[in-house]
Amino acid sequence: MTWLVSRLLAGLVAMLLGGVIGYVVGGPVHAPVLTVLLGGTLTVGALAIVDTLRGVRLIDWLRGAQDTDAPRDAGFWGEIGYRVERSIRARERSTVQEKARLEQFLEAIEASPNGVLMLDVSGQIDWCNSVAASHFGLDPRRDRLQRITNLVRAPAFVAYLQMGNYREPVVFPSPNGLGTLSVLVRDYGEGMKLVLSQDITERERADGMRRDFVANVSHEIRTPLTVLSGFIETMSALPLTEVESRRVLVLMGQQAQRMQTLVSDLLTLAQLEGSPRPAADRWVSVSKLLLQVEGDARTLSQGRHTLTLVSDDAAQIAGAETELLSALTNLANNAVRYTPEGGRIDISWRVLTDGSGEFSVKDTGPGIEREHIPRLTERFYRVDGSRSRDTGGTGLGLSIVKHVAQRHGGELDVQSEPGKGSTFRLIFPAARLRRAAASPRPQGDASDAAVRGATADTR
Structure with missing residues (x-):
């Protein structure tokens, strides 16, 4: 005063x-x-x-x-x-502080993996982050103050906004056609709306694969169980001759073996997914693996195919021997199963110019259509389901191969053309390879032949 x-x-x-x-x-x-x-x-x-x-x-x-x-x-x-x-x-x-807080808040929303879109009382776009713009196909600047229903015309989304009951999210295909969106709306302020969007394409795909997996496992196990049950009822109800009984027992053994193989593959997949990556300091001889793979392939072929094994390098690979053997054997055995009698199967190992190693299985089988190749490593996916069952496949082999490759830092490459056979290449990084120390072997030793490059005709 x-x-x-x-x-x-x-x-x-x-x-x-x-x-x-x-x-x-x-x-x-x-x-x-x-x-x-x-x-x-x-x-x-x-x-x-x-x-x-x-x-x-x-x-x-x-x-x-x-x-x-x-x-x-x-x-x-x-x-x-x-x-x-x-x-x-x-x-x-x-004002400066409030503006800084607002910018910080918007930056936080912008960093959100979910889409955030704000609508005014008239349903016009007041603001949206880049994720929401991508989900709905919007331009954050150009489409501001535009009615959302004029830009996003998916019937399910429009009906959801008009209904006014936002307790549950609405699911509909993304406007860009590249996936599936889950959208939830919340009222705030005086008549304004907050639209939260989430891309659930991968979740839907995973749920679908899980449902298919359960259905396929149930089907694969139910089929041999049905056969076994039928044979048991037949043997219990009908007097069979000794020849008929032996035949029934052989068929029952085949079905039991089929279930055992399926369960074994499932356990292998579960172990691969649930265990840590193999150590990089445990070295496995490639020659030893190749000899085992060749032996299993010959046993399965039983002289019906021309089988060759070629290796140009005495190398060692860092990893789990059982996993590597499972992956290589699956590729070789698949070639034997799907190549008609009299066909040729070439198994090879070589070190590429960049130091990486390549295990290759080439066959003269029927080949695979191009649209099937990206899905070959899906569990239970079969190009020809009935033929796969006839050959004894479980539909899990290539899935196991893919997991083993990933756990060892490698990749699986498939090249195939209908009528011209297929080539499956398992490539391991240079960091996982080293040249094996030379060791004296008796002349004519099988492992020495595998390292030098051997060709065998099993017909």
């Missing part, structure tokens, strides 16, 4: 000073009272004019951008200018 006291004192002093001056001046004219009043009025008026000019300066500053300091006057207008400027500066700092 000091400005009020000083303002009153200044007015009183000006009035007294004007009166004194008027009295002195008015003495000669013998009108002291009039000149005192006139002098006081003039001095008060002059003070008012100066005061008004100060107020005008402050008003001019307020009308401007306030990017400079307020007029530094004393008294009433100086006090007002100071307080107004302080209030404005505090408001500016608050």
